[in-house]
Amino acid sequence: MDAETALFQQHRARLFGLAYRMLGSPSDAEDVLHDAWLRWHAQDTAILDDPEAWLVTVTTRLALDRLRRARREREHYTGPWLPEPLVPDDDHPEAELERGETLTLSFLLLLERLSPEERAAFLLHEVFDYSHAEAAAILGIAEDACRQRVHRARTRLRGGRPRFNVDVPTRQRMLQRFVEAMKKPDLETLRALFAEDAIAIADGGGVVRAVLRPLQGVERLARLYMQLGSRFYSLPEVEFTIAMLNGEPVLLARVDDTLVSATWIECEGDRITATLALRHPAKLARLAAVTNAASRASLH
Structure with a gap:
């Protein structure tokens, strides 16, 4: 495995965890990672100061674009839409996906209350522990705008009684x-x-x-x-x-x-x-x- 591939694989679990929580679909998350890999492969990685930040930024923005398309498609979906659960395997074992309590179907369904932009900001800050400044840079927006998105997301989710501690x-x-x-x-x-x-x-x-x-x-x-x-x-x-x-x-x-x-x-x-x-x-x-x-x- 060359150094470029090894570096991508090093961050793959986090990238997949982010894309999956954004989209609620393992196959869509895999598609996002495939596109991110193609862009990574075409990038001169030697000039990157922070490869992880670059990968998270590309993955987040690709997932945002796909989520916007998916929302339009789901307007024509018959009946309620539920997220698709993960089948654990060697590519993305659940134990490596950080904050596993935010993988529950109830939590993923709760995220559907948010706009794609609110969802991205909320996940970056609340689940993946990026600061408002870091999340804003990933999203390409002002820090105050990111802070507002996270605040609106918290407000929208507050009445949903998310159960983080699964008994x-x-x-x-x-x-x-x-x-x-x-x-x-x-x-x-x-x-x-x-x-x-x-x-x-x-x-x-x-x-x-x-x-x-x-x-x-x-x-x-x-x-x-x-x-x-x-x-x-x-x-x-x-x-x-x-x-x-x-x-x-x-x-x-x-x-x-x-x-x-x-x-x-x-x-x-x-x-x-x-x-x-x-x-x-x-x-x-x-x-x-x-x-x-x-x-x-x-x-x-």
């Missing part, structure tokens, strides 16, 4: 209760499972059946999952497993070895406050590799 055992236990309730659907059991203001979001992308807008309220969710349990989850051919993705447990449902849904939950105490269900076949196909028995527990 994995509690989530796993609640997912097990969720499966048990689905297999023997009963309205009273389901009502006791959800918080009063619980919300359900599903991403089918218009390709498969899914609720076309977020549903909120314990009664709506109880009736939704009563229906899903009766028609699908209670079928004997449905296999449930729990995997760890983006630092938190996820419930995977398979039929005949085909992954048909991936569901994350948020909870407070013994109540589920949110369900995020990924049902888009193209997104699930990229998750289907998560079949290693060592990384999941079967639910019977």
Whole structure:
């Protein structure tokens, strides 16, 4: 490996972590890194005072351009859009992506409240610990403008109750209760499972059946999952497993070895406050590799 490639690889985890949090899509983040590498390869690196700053600047600006395009495309997306989780591998193991708690789907979805410019400033300052002056230089704006973007981002996110401290055992236990309730659907059991203001979001992308807008309220969710349990989850051919993705447990449902849904939950105490269900076949196909028995527990 030549020195130029080695230097890029040295910073690759940070660059990927930034691009992924900007875009919520591993494939889009990889595309950004590919473009950044091409620019790096064409650059005379010997004249750079700070190669890392150059790479972070190029990656951030490429991700910003791609996010602006993606936002326009998502205006025509059918139903809610959910970020696509990472499948850990040798190229971007989650443990190297810094501040892993900001990789949760709930946090990535919360970032969708921000404009692309606010998102970039917030991530650089709050997640990757660049000063306002450093972030402003990366974004090519005045320091005061950067500070304002970060402040607006904090204000927009304040009501979203981001959960940075993920209690994995509690989530796993609640997912097990969720499966048990689905297999023997009963309205009273389901009502006791959800918080009063619980919300359900599903991403089918218009390709498969899914609720076309977020549903909120314990009664709506109880009736939704009563229906899903009766028609699908209670079928004997449905296999449930729990995997760890983006630092938190996820419930995977398979039929005949085909992954048909991936569901994350948020909870407070013994109540589920949110369900995020990924049902888009193209997104699930990229998750289907998560079949290693060592990384999941079967639910019977």
